[in-house]
Amino acid sequence: MNYHNVVFETSFGRAxxxxxxxxxxxxxAGRSNVGKSSLINKIFNRKxxxxxxxxxxxxxxxxxFRLENVRFADLPGYGYAKVSQGEKKxxxxxxxTYFNSDRRIGLVFQLIDMRHAPTKDDLMxxxxxxxxxLPFVVVLTKKDxxxxxxxxxxxxxxxxxxxxxDQIHMVPFSAVKGDGVEQLRxxxxxxxxxxxxxxxxNAL
Numbered sequence: 706m707n708y709h710n711v712v713f714e715t716s717f718g719r720a721x722x723x724x725x726x727x728x729x730x731x732x733x734a735g736r737s738n739v740g741k742s743s744l745i746n747k748i749f750n751r752k753x754x755x756x757x758x759x760x761x762x763x764x765x766x767x768x769x770f771r772l773e774n775v776r777f778a779d780l781p782g783y784g785y786a787k788v789s790q791g792e793k794k795x796x797x798x799x800x801x802t803y804f805n806s807d808r809r810i811g812l813v814f815q816l817i818d819m820r821h822a823p824t825k826d827d828l829m830x831x832x833x834x835x836x837x838x839l840p841f842v843v844v845l846t847k848k849d850x851x852x853x854x855x856x857x858x859x860x861x862x863x864x865x866x867x868x869x870x871d872q873i874h875m876v877p878f879s880a881v882k883g884d885g886v887e888q889l890r891x892x893x894x895x896x897x898x899x900x901x902x903x904x905x906x907n908a909l
Contacts, residue, residue, distance in 0.1 A: 706773055706894055711749045714776070716766040720802035723767070726809045728776040729900035731893060734800075735816030736826055737782030740846040743880035744816065745770075745779060748889055755779055767803060774904070775811070775897045778803065784826035804837065811896040812840050814889070819845035819859055819877060822866050831868060842874045842892060843867070849879040 717723055733741050742755035754770065768779040780800055804810070813834055817823050823831070834841045845863075848856060856877065864870045876892075878885035 706890075706897060708749045708772065708890070709751075711751070711754060711770050711772040711777075713754065714769040714771050716768040718766040718799070720798045723802060723806060726776075726807070728771070728774060729809050729811040729896060730776045730778055731811055731896060732778040732780055732803070732813045733816065734780045734813055734830060735782060735844075735846075736784040736818075736824055739782065739816045739818050740878075740880055741779060741782065741816055744814075744844065744846060744878060744889075745777070747880045747883060747886055748893070767799060773897060774900055775893065783830070784824055804833075804839070809900075810839055811900060812842065812892065814844050815841050816844045816846050819848050819856070820850055822862065828868070831873075835869060842876060842889075844885070844889065845875055845877045847879070848877040848884055849881045 715724075733745060735741050745755040746752060749770075749772075755768065765781050767781065770777040770779070780803065783797075783800070815827075815830060815834065817827050831841075831843075833839075845859075851859065860875070860877070863875065867873060876885045876888050878889070
């Protein structure tokens with residue numbers, strides 16, 4: 706896949722604006738300020754495809770991008786305390802509607818800050834993905850902020866902090882150094898190939 710060819714499609718701030726799903730989709734989920742925009746920009750080797758902000762909770766919309774036969778959904782960051790209850794509810798409704806609208810979700814990249822134990826919201830999200838049998842990969846962001854020893858300690862701790870940890874594929878990632886980028890691209894290309902094979906079989 707030529708990652709330079711990714712294009713921004715549209716963004717929606719309300720659940721009733723979501724369009725029907727006609728392509729396989731890969732979603733990016735995680736708490737506010739976990740590094741979603743930085744990760745997306747690094748994967749696609751673009752500086753401003755996803756807007757990076759120092760202000761948590763900045764992404765209050767679902768932003769859609771497309772590359773070849775795959776659509777990507779950048780979901781609003783959850784768990785930021787300094788927004789109104791009404792705004793929190795709108796975000797929750799938006800995310801819930803996204804997952805419950807019979808979309809062709811090929812994978813969810815669930816981002817967790819590697820420096821800290823998963824938050825209550827992180828665990829709720831992972832439980833939701835498991836219960837709904839949605840395929841997901843945990844991306845451990847901000848790896849570069851930890852020493853090799855600290856990384857090993859956090860990886861060991863996650864085995865008890867995350868439900869079904871021994872069955873979860875985890876990818877340590879650094880937007881600064883690029884660690885994990887090729888692994889994530891390989892996963893994306895696998896999803897794209899599976900979708901293409903499925904479409905070709907359905908066309909027969």
